[in-house]
Amino acid sequence: MLEKRSLSYVDGPVPVPVDDCFLLENVQRIQICDTDEWLDKHKVLLFWQVRPVVYVFQLNEDGPGEEPSGDDTLSIFNEWALPAKEFDGLWESLIYETGLKQRLLRYASSALFFTERGVDPCLVSWNRIILLHGPPGTGKTSLCKALAQKLSIRFKSRYSECQLVEVNAHSLFSKWFSESGKLVAKLFQKIQEMVEEENNLVFVLIDEVESLAAARQAALSGSEPSDSIRVVNALLTQMDKLKSWPNVIILTTSNITAAIDIAFVDRADIKAYVGPPTLQARYEILRSCLQELLRAGILTHPQLHDHFPLPTYATLKEKLHSCEAGELHGPVYLPRLLLEAAELCQGLSGRALRKLPFLAHASITNPSTCTTSTFLAALIQTARRELSESRAEHLYGQNFGEAVIYHNQRQSLVRKAFRALYLQL
Numbered sequence: 001m002l003e004k005r006s007l008s009y010v011d012g013p014v015p016v017p018v019d020d021c022f023l024l025e026n027v028q029r030i031q032i033c034d035t036d037e038w039l040d041k042h043k044v045l046l047f048w049q050v051r052p053v054v055y056v057f058q059l060n061e062d063g064p065g066e067e068p069s070g071d072d073t074l075s076i077f078n079e080w081a082l083p084a085k086e087f088d089g090l091w092e093s094l095i096y097e098t099g100l101k102q103r104l105l106r107y108a109s110s111a112l113f114f115t116e117r118g119v120d121p122c123l124v125s126w127n128r129i130i131l132l133h134g135p136p137g138t139g140k141t142s143l144c145k146a147l148a149q150k151l152s153i154r155f156k157s158r159y160s161e162c163q164l165v166e167v168n169a170h171s172l173f174s175k176w177f178s179e180s181g182k183l184v185a186k187l188f189q190k191i192q193e194m195v196e197e198e199n200n201l202v203f204v205l206i207d208e209v210e211s212l213a214a215a216r217q218a219a220l221s222g223s224e225p226s227d228s229i230r231v232v233n234a235l236l237t238q239m240d241k242l243k244s245w246p247n248v249i250i251l252t253t254s255n256i257t258a259a260i261d262i263a264f265v266d267r268a269d270i271k272a273y274v275g276p277p278t279l280q281a282r283y284e285i286l287r288s289c290l291q292e293l294l295r296a297g298i299l300t301h302p303q304l305h306d307h308f309p310l311p312t313y314a315t316l317k318e319k320l321h322s323c324e325a326g327e328l329h330g331p332v333y334l335p336r337l338l339l340e341a342a343e344l345c346q347g348l349s350g351r352a353l354r355k356l357p358f359l360a361h362a363s364i365t366n367p368s369t370c371t372t373s374t375f376l377a378a379l380i381q382t383a384r385r386e387l388s389e390s391r392a393e394h395l396y397g398q399n400f401g402e403a404v405i406y407h408n409q410r411q412s413l414v415r416k417a418f419r420a421l422y423l424q425l
């Protein structure tokens with residue numbers, strides 16, 4: 001079907017052919033993805049340059065399951081059977097310029113491949129631990145979930161079952177002194193049970209890992225109670241135990257790497273920095289938002305919608321390069337406004353960028369009659385406002401941060417609660 005369809009490949013959906021009854025009855029969606037793996041040397045990917053690999057899968061719609069912690073309402077972890085409906089499309093929606101996604105995918109694939117081939121870990125060592133660190137809102141947690149989803153699809157033939165376990169780090173701190181270490185052991189006991197099933201591929205996601213693996217140095221200096229040392233010790237021991245199981249990958253994220261215990265950082269095979277989006281990524285994020293609003297009919301622009309999708313960053317750059325000065329009000333007028341918005345948004349996180357179109361829409365007095373160019377003007381205005389507010393927030397945040405002196409991990413709960421409250425205000 002693919003070969004009959006076209007001579008070249010691009011990432012994106014392929015309509016299910018209406019003349020193929022079997023596909024029409026059984027297939028909900030066909031999507032080409034990850035062509036960028038092949039695109040290093042070729043600009044256009046012709047069908048004879050690649051050997052497409054087809055993955056057929058069914059999304060799980062059951063939603064997350066929970067494991068209660070016993071003494072209070074917080075659950076120790078949430079668990080998803082992958083591939084899950086919730087994470088569908090997440091991988092494609094995350095835009096990074098530096099080939100970060102491919103790097104992570106290749107790393108995880110190699111880790112699973114080495115294990116499958118029985119490479120001796122005493123000779124070649126790998127821990128199957130990934131640490132993503134960087135400022136808030138840069139998509140670290142989403143990237144971990146998307147990676148797990150992607151690998152569950154890719155390794156379906158080897159692992160018939162796949163689970164994502166999202167650890168709720170805060171639930172592991174007991175109000176009872178010395179109980180926290182035991183809670184960590186209990187959590188890993190559950191994970192161990194999942195891992196013992198050899199057809200099960202398990203991803204363990206520990207968000208904000210600094211709250212669990214806080215530097216023991218601080219404790220030794222006297223400001224941390226020994227219970228928090230117990231948690232770090234328990235975590236490291238349990239992780240080392242899990243290492244002998246081939247079918248588990250630990251994904252961790254952190255906003256403050258400096259606060260993580262060095263022994264933990266050392267165990268991570270990949271320590272990838274996830275920074276704020278670059279200009280190209282910002283343009284692509286906003287472009288995908290606009291395409292979605294066009295698809296949903298919230299924005300209408302007949303020319304843009306059907307025949308002239310907003311160009312990619314690379315195409316726009318080429319167009320602008322070859323454009324005469326007078327032509328700038330022609331077909332590149334709207335993409336240029338979008339580029340202006342993307343340029344302006346320097347410093348905003350991916351999370352803030354994805355919210356921007358919504359805020360822009362809410363700021364328009366009569367949105368039902370709004371054209372794409374009016375919308376883009378509103379987007380630029382909203383970006384300006386958001387930026388000035390985030391600068392003010394930053395200043396306030398600095399003073400706020402100085403005022404809060406935190407001695408142990410439990411304080412990180414307080415910090416989080418304050419931050420959430422502050423963001424709501």
Ligand SMILES: Nc1ncnc2c1ncn2[C@@H]1O[C@H](COP(=O)(O)OP(=O)(O)OP(=O)(O)O)[C@@H](O)[C@H]1O
Nearest residue numbers: 093094095135136137138139140141142350351354
């Ligand atoms: N590079 C990006 N490309 C596209 N979307 C992004 C990007 N970065 C962030 N986002 C958007 O921001 C949302 C929130 O990201 P996420 O919660 O994963 O970030 P985070 O880095 O884990 O944040 P925190 O450290 O505050 O927990 C994502 O679901 C996604 O919609």
